[in-house]
Amino acid sequence: KLERYSSEYISMNFRSLLFLWLSLHFLIFSTTAVSAIPYNIPRLGKVLQHNPETIPASISEEFKTFFYTQTLDHFNYRPESYATFSQRYVINSKYWGGANASAPIFVFFGAEEPLDYDLADIGFLTD
Structure with missing residues (x-):
């Protein structure tokens, strides 16, 4: 059993925290980059006149x-x-x-x- 403040315990927690931190940053930056691309929503045009x-x-x-x-x-x-x-x-x-x-x-x-x-x-x- 790992002791609470042993180097292996701290190393495992550090790796899991680092993974969560990197995942969070990747998620934030990837959505920011995607939303920075302009998206043009088509607008309604004139009503077609039927003959x-x-x-x-x-x-x-x-x-x-x-x-x-x-x-x-x-x-x-x-x-x-x-x-x-x-x-x-x-x-x-x-x-x-x-x-x-x-x-x-x-x-x-x-x-x-x-x-x-x-x-x-x-x-x-x-x-």
């Missing part, structure tokens, strides 16, 4: 576009929150058998962007 004339004629003939007057703020009922906008939606009635046919209705709203490119690129959900 509805880019939809191919074969796609646009199958769909009928409608607009619904939508309340802008759905969660606030103060009078100033009743501003509205025209919510655009598209209907494809090609496979629908009518109101008495018990057929499903699929509505495609386009989420937070215009429908134009989605309809041209991926089409309507018929598959």
Whole structure:
């Protein structure tokens, strides 16, 4: 058993402390060097303007576009929150058998962007 103040005991403690000290310094200097490199975060640019004339004629003939007057703020009922906008939606009635046919209705709203490119690129959900 090593005595508390023997040279071997001090030597072992010194080596472990030296290792911890060097590890700590390596960690500090390596993160400082990495963070000193400038990192450019891309900023949001201008919103792309969609041109509805880019939809191919074969796609646009199958769909009928409608607009619904939508309340802008759905969660606030103060009078100033009743501003509205025209919510655009598209209907494809090609496979629908009518109101008495018990057929499903699929509505495609386009989420937070215009429908134009989605309809041209991926089409309507018929598959």
